[in-house]
Amino acid sequence: MKYRATPGSVAFNVFLYGFMLLVGIATIYPFLNLLAISFNDSLDTVRGGIYVWPRMFTWNNYEQIFRYNDLLTAFKNSVLRTVLGTFLGILSGSMLAYVLSRKDFIARKPVSLFFVLTLYFSGGLIPVYMLMRDLSLINSFWVYILPGIVNAWNVFVIRSYMDGLPISLQESAKLDGASDLTIFFRIILPLCKPVLATIGLFVAVGQWNSWFDTFLYNSTNSELTTLQYELMKILSDTQAGDSSQARLGSSEFASQVSPESIRASITMVATLPILVVYPFLQRYFVKGLTLGAVKS
Amino acid sequence: MKTETSLQPLSQVSRTKRSLWRTMIEQRYLFLMSLPFVALVFVFNYLPLWGWTMAFQSFKPGLDFSEQDWVGMKxxxxxxxxxxxxxxxxxxxxxxxxxxxxxxxxxxxxxxxxxxxxxxxxxxxxxxxxxxxxxxxxxxxxxxxxxxxxxxxxxxxxxxxxxxxxxxxxxxxxxxxxxxxxxxxxxxxxxxxxxxxxxxxxxxxxxxxxxxxxxxxxxxxxxxxxxxxxxxxxxxxxxxxxxxxxxxxxxxxxxxxxxxxxxxxxxxxxxxxxxxxxxxxxxxxxxxxxxxxxxxxxxxxxxxxxxxxxxxxxxxxx
CATH class of the missing domain: 1.10.3720.10 (MetI-like)
Known part of the structure; x- marks a missing residue:
């Protein structure tokens, strides 16, 4: 399409590109700034003036934070819950989606309703807390995994994808004597890779980013801490007046690294894994999101 | 929609000629694939609703359900x-x-x-x-x-x-x-x-x-x-x-x-x-x-x- 360059359209273009550039900068600048600080010499950072490029490059900040034992434990727990949670989330989501996509399944209606209802209510914070207590899930790693294995929304997104697959594949496999289990694992699952990549990304991001369950259930056990929770503790200490010096000084951090550098490098450790992955999955999740919204 | 029409005959056959029980056995893997998750959702999404009873009690954590004080809308x-x-x-x-x-x-x-x-x-x-x-x-x-x-x-x-x-x-x-x-x-x-x-x-x-x-x-x-x-x-x-x-x-x-x-x-x-x-x-x-x-x-x-x-x-x- 060609446009005539009237003064109005020129002005609009200037506004449009200027605005988009501003949005882009406002979004990405804070991350570049933290990245630069995390790689800049700590003493030098205190002098200020670090924007998007480190002035005195160093790995020291990262070396320091990984000397701190709680952070290593936190990193391990975050990775473990992300891997396990994502695997189980995809498995449960795709299995349930397959079962609910089978129009001949005799318990389809009640099972479907059973999951739909969970979208509309929740027991609330305290009943859930009491339940976790009764199930001895407090002070346990499993509180990160078990409650979130099934997510009804994910099930319905995957199901609507499966509904779009040609039924003839299933029928011919059935005639060849394949069981439902074989059909699911051998035929359906491989065809669902795009939607499973999307859901997998959502579940992984949710697991990696969550801090509240650690805060609520496992805050007294440093063996079960997670990366986001450690970061949250450090950030909230800074906010409540500058007592961070005291806290960080008394911990295992060497005094040569300033709180600002520590915050920046932990933030990067907590953020980079996702930032590296999501652009590659972009075309999948755009589709997955559209699918979900159309269905719901 | 296509799914509906092509699988309908199969299910009609199973409804009329065989008993419900046999269909269930036939679909055993479908049950197997869904029941564990139904149980999980029951525990983590439905069971907390029982906890709503606490709102009508003066709940004390150490006591059994039968020993709690019921206080109505207080x-x-x-x-x-x-x-x-x-x-x-x-x-x-x-x-x-x-x-x-x-x-x-x-x-x-x-x-x-x-x-x-x-x-x-x-x-x-x-x-x-x-x-x-x-x-x-x-x-x-x-x-x-x-x-x-x-x-x-x-x-x-x-x-x-x-x-x-x-x-x-x-x-x-x-x-x-x-x-x-x-x-x-x-x-x-x-x-x-x-x-x-x-x-x-x-x-x-x-x-x-x-x-x-x-x-x-x-x-x-x-x-x-x-x-x-x-x-x-x-x-x-x-x-x-x-x-x-x-x-x-x-x-x-x-x-x-x-x-x-x-x-x-x-x-x-x-x-x-x-x-x-x-x-x-x-x-x-x-x-x-x-x-x-x-x-x-x-x-x-x-x-x-x-x-x-x-x-x-x-x-x-x-």
Whole structure:
């Protein structure tokens, strides 16, 4: 399409590109700034003036934070819950989606309703807390995994994808004597890779980013801490007046690294894994999101 | 639809010729694949509803269910007599409505503007960058926002450079700023992400409409007004209703992470109130009753919005 360059359209273009550039900068600048600080010499950072490029490059900040034992434990727990949670989330989501996509399944209606209802209510914070207590899930790693294995929304997104697959594949496999289990694992699952990549990304991001369950259930056990929770503790200490010096000084951090550098490098450790992955999955999740919204 | 017709004969055969029992055996793997998850959902989503009984008791953690004191509606009455409750309700509703209005209109505008960009590479880059904050945790986002709004942060530096203010403003310490900060933070984090669905809707509009309009001499604004907007109208309606449904599920993460003791009168929302009173102070019954009130407010808003939607479009979403 060609446009005539009237003064109005020129002005609009200037506004449009200027605005988009501003949005882009406002979004990405804070991350570049933290990245630069995390790689800049700590003493030098205190002098200020670090924007998007480190002035005195160093790995020291990262070396320091990984000397701190709680952070290593936190990193391990975050990775473990992300891997396990994502695997189980995809498995449960795709299995349930397959079962609910089978129009001949005799318990389809009640099972479907059973999951739909969970979208509309929740027991609330305290009943859930009491339940976790009764199930001895407090002070346990499993509180990160078990409650979130099934997510009804994910099930319905995957199901609507499966509904779009040609039924003839299933029928011919059935005639060849394949069981439902074989059909699911051998035929359906491989065809669902795009939607499973999307859901997998959502579940992984949710697991990696969550801090509240650690805060609520496992805050007294440093063996079960997670990366986001450690970061949250450090950030909230800074906010409540500058007592961070005291806290960080008394911990295992060497005094040569300033709180600002520590915050920046932990933030990067907590953020980079996702930032590296999501652009590659972009075309999948755009589709997955559209699918979900159309269905719901 | 295709699925329906082709599998129907199979199931009819099984219904008429065989017993229910045999069908169940035949579909044993389907049961096997769903029952463990049904059990999980029963435990973690349905069982907590039993805990609602606590709201009608004076619950003591050590005692059995049969030994608890039943107090009727006393906890609910206590909620409405607490002046703090109205403050918290005000904060919840205020921040919810601000999030609804900003979180709904801005992504639509963003999608429309993005669609006007002709350089594909620039457009794609801005899109990818705009999704970025959605993927970081609120912990990280709150850290970033606190940093850029601090007295020596970028925003104050900019304001002083532009001579708008001569000394730095303590944004995070001013209660009256809090709602705005939360709303803008939410926008920063989710604007790009929430625009995906509108961009997809715009992509579905027939390009011939634009070409015909251009031939007829329609300006850019007229094309947006007469083609783009009507083209995404149904998506906009559905998303509006969904956003209203999510109105009170604004959560408390942002409020907890961005708030501090100085702005408590503006930052405390219902969920935080439940957390502080219920678990922090051990007032389990009071907290449970509050949770129920919270759910009731949410359901009322959902039904109300659905009713309004029905009146306008004669369609229902729930």
């Amino acid at each position: 906890n609910f009455i206590a909620i409405f007599q607490e002046p703090q409750f109205y403050l918290v309700l005000r904060n919840t509703l205020a921040m919810s409505f601000m999030a609804l209005i900003a979180g709904y209109t801005v992504p639509v505008l963003f999608a429309i503007l993005l669609n006007e960009i002709r350089f594909a590479f620039f457009k794609r880059s801005i899109q990818t960058i705009s999704y970025l904050p959605h993927f970081v945790s609120w912990v990280v986002a709150a850290g970033i926002i606190t940093k850029i709004l601090s007295v020596d942060g970028v925003v104050n530096e900019l304001l002083m450079w532009l001579n708008i203010t001569d000394k730095p403003i303590q944004f995070m310490a001013k209660g009256e700023w809090f709602w705005v900060i939360v709303t803008l933070s939410d926008l920063w984090k989710e604007m790009g992400w929430n625009s995906i669905i509108f961009l997809a809707a715009i992509a579905g509009i027939d390009p011939e409409l634009y070409e015909a309009a251009t031939v007829d001499g329609a300006s850019r604004f007229r094309r947006i007004w007469h083609i783009t907007l009507p083209g995404i109208r149904s998506t906009m309606m559905v998303m509006l209703i969904l956003s209203i449904g999510w109105l009170t599920s604004i959560g408390f993460e942002k409020q907890y992470l961005l708030g501090n003791s100085l702005v408590l009168d503006y930052s405390e929302v219902l969920d935080l109130y439940v957390l502080n009173y219920g678990i922090g102070m051990g007032r389990f019954s009071f907290g449970t009753a509050l949770g129920i009130v919270n759910s009731m407010v949410a359901i009322t808003l959902l039904l109300l919005s659905n009713w309004i939607f029905k009146r306008i479009t004669k369609e229902s979403v729930i």
